[in-house]
Amino acid sequence: MKKFTLALALAATLPMAGQAQRYMGIATSNWGGTNPLYLNPANAADSRHKFSIDLFNANIGADNSLAAVDFTKVISAIRNDEPVRDGLTFGKSDKFSILAPYAEVRLPGVFVNIKGKHGIALTTRMRAMSQFHNFNQGLYKLLTDSAVADLSKDQQLVVKDFNWTMNGWSEIGLTYGGVIYDKGQHMVKGGATLRYLMGAAYISVFSNNINAKYRLDEQSRDAFLTLTNTDFHYSQKNASQILVDSTADVDFSQFFGGSAGNGIGADLGFVYEWRPDHADYRYDMDGKTGILDASKNPYKMRFSASISDLGSIKYKSDAKIDFNTNSTDSTVITGTEVLEKIKDTAAFAQYLESRGMTAKRGAGETKVGMPTTLIVGVDYHAVSNLYINATYFANMRRHDMAGNSFYNQFTVTPRWDTRIFTASLPITYSMLSENIRVGLGLRVGGFFVGSDDLVASFGGRYSANFYMGAYVPFNKKRPRDSDGDMVSNKRDKCEHEKGVWAMKGCPDPDKDGDGVLDKEDNCPDVAGSKTAQGCPDADMDGVADAEDRCPQEAGEVAMQGCPDRDKDGIANMDDACPDQAGLAQFKGCADSDQDGIADNEDKCPNAAGSIANQGCPDTDNDGIADNMDKCPQVAGTAANSGCPEVKAEVKKRLAFAATAIQFDLGKATIKKTSNKILDEIVAILNEYSDYNMTIEGHSDNVGNATKNLELSENRANAVRDYFISKGIDASRLSAAGFGDAKPVASNKTAAGRAKNRRVAMDLKLK
Known part of the structure; x- marks a missing residue:
């Protein structure tokens, strides 16, 4: 195989340019092996696979923003060593970018799911990227096809913010994904991939400004570049030979598996799943209930966010040179001399310095950045096995340093997705070429084939893409239950x-x-x-x-x-006294006084009595039970509540005493002549011991009413005190004065006033 010159390399790159396709036809599948992990490592959790083994897969393609391509004509021109211009339709913009090419080979790997909640994967792959950013369309045409202009005259070329980075590396990745939150209707998963990066070779050229005049000498057929106000940074490792020697064979083994550089890379991601119908995906089996069917996708909507390809590869560069020209002086270099001198870094630097450029030489470490990308997406489970996925890719890598980047794109992928078969139709809008392309992805078991760029729908054929691969899936399945008895066939x-x-x-x-x-x-x-x-x-x-x-x-x-609450052998429903142990003859009630009457019917349950008195005794045998007898020790009458009635002559004596008791005039002092009648009343009180006595003092209306009231109270108390002095219990006596408030006769006559001046006494049962 022959090495190419820079011009020939640029000519060949356009038809081979590859956009970093993401296997959208297979990566969005729920049965895609490890492919979905490259979109978001959180997909390792709650996977539909319990185990899978990656065998091999590869991705090649083409994409650019320079020109629409007729690939048949371009390939024919390259084979016949003819200009490729007839196969290109150039765009209007002078600036363009090419990812030229992107190649990816995924090598053997393995994925294991642990208890449905966790997933671990070990993956290996090799990748190569060559990327031109902000290249000049005119310069491209001049370098690749001398027939596009009169090259005997100077052609002005201006290129700003230019970057070309080519990088080849291999990597080993370890992925972990786990369920962070699971509450039936809502699930959150997180995941990360840590990669060990092994760089094989790289070239990096970037410039703030290139201002050149290009001319082709007709006799020598040599190209002359006149540089003014130009700067660029150049560094490389293991890769310069492919640009400068067209006769020697290329040893491609140095590009893969080499150890020219190394680094650490990572992917981070989270997934949220909304599962409103999760109960419909549950079943009972082998004595367990509410088991989530791991062979199905219970989500209605899945939201995904991840950052891929964090990190960089650190190379110890063979050469690092910064070149500058000032704004007034010009530097003239020829293509022949550049191709001759560039073989030796020192000679190349000396050559540029001899032509008037400032060359700052050095060696050391160079970090070549990975194509860091933000990926956000949503997957909608429309109906049955039909899903619709929408994913946006956003570049996060700067172009003013060594490194590659993926260009922004938005892809909508409807797919029919089952455990055995997937058919998807990715529709992508590319921000690089500003066109829409349609792809097709097919999967049967663990074999898949497809393209994200089969047809560019608008703006010409800017792209093409093809991928294929194979893996061995061991999918999760609901246990078979042939007879439907919720016992798995296995058991x-x-x-x-x-x-x-x-x-x-x-x-x-x-x-x-x-x-x-x-x-x-x-x-x-x-x-x-x-x-x-x-x-x-x-x-x-x-x-x-x-x-x-x-x-x-x-x-x-x-x-x-x-x-039987009271444990008396009689059920509560038959027990008249369910909370007190009793006898069967009394329907479960007791007879505490043993008088033959149950306590619940006995008015006096603790004192034996007769049936006639409802179980109560009659101590004074007056026919009135003690519980109703206010004088249970003295025989009385029913009309008087069991107490003896006050005799008529006693009542008369009390009425007489009311007017017979004499007091000193205007005083409460009892005259001794009244002691006899008072002693008779004492005798009555002793005879009627079950009675209390009320003593009331009254006056006529002669004099001051307040003093009359006070005098009546004092006289009533004087009588009470006399009775107490004769041994009558004070608690049986109550005294009160009413003044002239309760006359019994007219106060207009002396006789009436005499009747009104009295101390009235009455016996009342206690």
Whole structure:
């Protein structure tokens, strides 16, 4: 294989230019092996695979913003060593970018899912990227096709913010994804991939400004470049030879698996799944309930966000040179001399310095950045096995340093996705070429083939892409249950006969399903309880409902299923006194005084009495039970509540005493002449010991009413004090004065006023 000159390399790159396609036809599948992990490492969690082995896959393609390509004509021109211009339709913009080429080979890898919640993958791949950013269309045409202009005259070329980075490397990646949050309807997953990067070779040229005049000498056929106000940075490792020697063979082994540089890369990502119908994806099996079917996708909407290709490769460069020309002086260089001198870095620097350029030489480390990309997407589970995915890729890598980048794109991918088969139709808008392309992806089992760029729908054929690969998937499956008895075939001892889990899938010898085998079930056709030998026992007291006198209330077998709170051998429902132990003859009640009357009917349960008195005694035998007798120790009358009635002559004596008791004039001092009548009243009080006495003082209306009231109170108290002095208990006596408020006669006559001046006394039962 021959090495190419720079001009020939640029001529060849256009038809081979490759956009960094992401296998959109397969990477969005839920059964895509490790491919979805490159979009978002969080996809490793809750995977539809329990295990998969990557065998091999590769991706090649073409994309650019320079020209629409007729690939048939371009390939024919290259084969015949003819100009490729007839196969190119150039765009209007003077600036263009090419990712030329991008090649990716994914080598063997493995993925393992752990308990449904975690996933681990080990992946390997090789990648190569050659990228021109902000290249000049005119310069490209001059370098690749001398027929486009009169090259005997100077052609002005201006290029700003130019970057060309070519990088080849291999990598080993370790991915982990896990479920962070799972509450049925909502699930959040997170994941990360850590990669060890092994750089094989790179070239980096970037410039703030290139201002040149290009002319081709007709006699020498040599190209002359006149540089003014130009700067560029050049560094490389292991790669300069492919540009300068057209006769030697290329040893491509140095580009893959080499150790010219190394570094660490990473992907980070999160996924949120909305699962409003998650209950519909659950089943019961082998004695467990509510198992989520791991072979299905329960989400309605899945949102994804990730950052891929973080990191860089650190190379120890063979050469690092910064070139500059000032704004007034010109430097003239020829293509022949450049190609001759560039073989030796020192000679190349000396040559440029001899031509008037400032060359700052050095060696050291160069970090070549990975194509860091932000990836956000949503996957909508429309119906059945139909999904619609929308994904946006945004470049996060700067172009003013060594490194590659992916260009922005937006892709919508409808797909039919099952465990065995996937058919997808990725539709992409490329921000690089500003056109739309349509692809097709097909998967059968673990073999897939497809393209994201089969057809560029608008603006000409700017792109083409093809990928294929194979892996061995071990998919999650719902356990088979041939007879539908919720016992998996693997554990079903009667695989073709419907049974129950308790019998390992064999028919249940318990027809009513109450846990009591029919041979021991007294009610084999009706679900019951073990406590009642298979018959219904609502209160679980061991007495079947049919025989239970209290079927809704747990009781004792001896009580026919009824409770007996007071433990007297009489069921509550039959016990007139359920909270007090009693006797059967009294319906469960006690007879504390043993008078033959149950306590619940005995008015005096602690004192023996007669039935006539409802169990109460009659101590004074007056026919009135003690509980109703206010004078239980003295015989009385029913009309007087069991107390003896006050005799008529006593009442007369009390009425007489009211006017017979004499006091000193205007005082409360009792005259001694009244002691006899007072002593008679004392005798009455002693005779009627069950009575209390009220003593009331009254006056006429002569004089001051307030003083009359005070005098009446004092006289009533004087009588009370006399009785107390004679041994009458003070608690039996009450005294009060009313003044002239309660006259019994007219105060207009002396006789009437005399009657009104009195101390009235009355006996009342206690």
